[in-house]
Amino acid sequence: MTSFKIPKTHPRYESLIKREKIIDGFKAGIVAHAGLIAHGRGEAFDYILGEKTNEFALVAERAAVAKLLLSENPVFSVNGNVAALAADEVIELAKRLNMKVEANLFYRTEERIKKIVDLFRERGLEILGEKPDARIRGLDHARALCTYEGIYSADTILIPLEDGDRTKALREMGKYVITIDLNPMSRTATTANITIVDELTRALKNMIKLADMNKETAKETLQNYKNNKIIEDALSFMSERLHELGNGKIP
Ligand code: ATP
Ligand code: MG
Numbered sequence: 549m550t551s552f553k554i555p556k557t558h559p560r561y562e563s564l565i566k567r568e569k570i571i572d573g574f575k576a577g578i579v580a581h582a583g584l585i586a587h588g589r590g591e592a593f594d595y596i597l598g599e600k601t602n603e604f605a606l607v608a609e610r611a612a613v614a615k616l617l618l619s620e621n622p623v624f625s626v627n628g629n630v631a632a633l634a635a636d637e638v639i640e641l642a643k644r645l646n647m648k649v650e651a652n653l654f655y656r657t658e659e660r661i662k663k664i665v666d667l668f669r670e671r672g673l674e675i676l677g678e679k680p681d682a683r684i685r686g687l688d689h690a691r692a693l694c695t696y697e698g699i700y701s702a703d704t705i706l707i708p709l710e711d712g713d714r715t716k717a718l719r720e721m722g723k724y725v726i727t728i729d730l731n732p733m734s735r736t737a738t739t740a741n742i743t744i745v746d747e748l749t750r751a752l753k754n755m756i757k758l759a760d761m762n763k764e765t766a767k768e769t770l771q772n773y774k775n776n777k778i779i780e781d782a783l784s785f786m787s788e789r790l791h792e793l794g795n796g797k798i799p
Pocket of ligand 1: 589737
């Protein structure tokens, strides 16, 4: 753990803890250089969102749980940032929704994959990804590697903090893609079937609470879900919030 002690009374305690987790993950070889930059990008959007789960996120989280419950082979794809920030929540949600977990990296190195697999193993979960035997079509070699048992044969993939090209390639393979991404304008956010505009750990905690949904409710929830509307709501919320703050409503 970090040597720097963050006082619980700090107004942005949660955010600082996450930042420290990313730094620790980087030092441990789990988070890539670009993962540090991606985290900062996420923080900036979270500031605009008010660092809380908004209604449009909760609606998407409910739809995501519904879809995962109704899927045959749902897979949770994790990268270095996800492992560093929320391994316990990933494990809990995967167990509750019967999902396989696969380590899948944009900047794939065998070393980092092994570290992520070991991190989950130490916490009692065996995950896929160390021995890829299939490829995501349309991507170059290292970025395409995946396992047949996991991502390749999945019907639904929960893939937070993902790159736009890979999301597009998964959609083109016919996968149903659910993402968690603080930037509603990213290519991933606009390409996914379900876009959760919320911070990773907050979203997963909410989804764990929703996981006891029954299948009837799940079907109804999905029928009424419209992802474009969710993205529009997220963007409207952000612009209205900035507008209000700009009109003298800074607390
Ligand atoms: P894209 O490739 O989809 O157009 P990008 O290149 O900006 O977007 P990537 O680095 O490929 O982004 O993916 C990381 C995404 O994850 C970013 O949109 C970033 O805002 C978001 N992000 C980073 N940290 C978090 C977090 N803790 N929770 C949710 N989203 C996050
Ligand atoms: Mg990208």
